[in-house]
């Protein structure tokens with residue numbers, strides 16, 4: 317099945333556990349989540365930019381796109397291919413074919429997901445090497461992750477997942493407790509914290525909370541924004 321892509325580019329990972337990793341980013345169009353203040357342009361485009369070199373038309377064929385990526389960059393010269401969005405799981409049928417093509421070429425695969433489409437994550441998660449899962453909080457995004465849904469995540473995926481959360485200075489202990497429950501479900505003892513709008517408002521009560529509860533919390537500014545790259 318063909319799918320809609322927003323852009324394909326090369327950059328470094330700017331968030332979470334793999335910050336600094338050189339990656340190819342494949343940004344999928346579309347997202348059903350509707351976070352307030354979303355700063356990602358995932359809108360549909362008729363043709364998308366491919367490494368700043370060419371334009372390809374949407375919807376694109378997964379085998380064609382994976383061949384083009386392989387022509388441009390080989391698996392042994394990057395850390396991984398980051399499948400991002402939007403919400404990539406939104407186009408699950410296209411994604412499924414695309415990741416098979418990329419996997420067959422030998423790429424390490426990295427999924428960035430909002431954590432709202434857990435059935436789809438369970439369907440395809442095994443194909444990924446790394447899954448970056450966002451716990452979205454109402455106070456930051458206007459929508460909030462669901463503990464019940466997190467409990468449904470296939471335990472076979474736990475070792476691929478790391479969790480990040482965007483916070484701001486209105487986050488309270490109830491929010492943090494919810495994050496803690498989610499981490500415990502996933503058997504995680506680490507969390508990566510980003511501040512809304514990349515402010516440098518380091519809130520030590522937040523890191524104190526996590527350390528008190530046995531979680532290693534790391535404050536990671538969104539490095540790509542500091543470097544003014546994508």
Ligand code: SF4
Nearest residue numbers: 347350351354402430
């Ligand atoms: S899930 Fe991500 S892309 Fe979708 S609306 Fe929220 S922040 Fe934006």
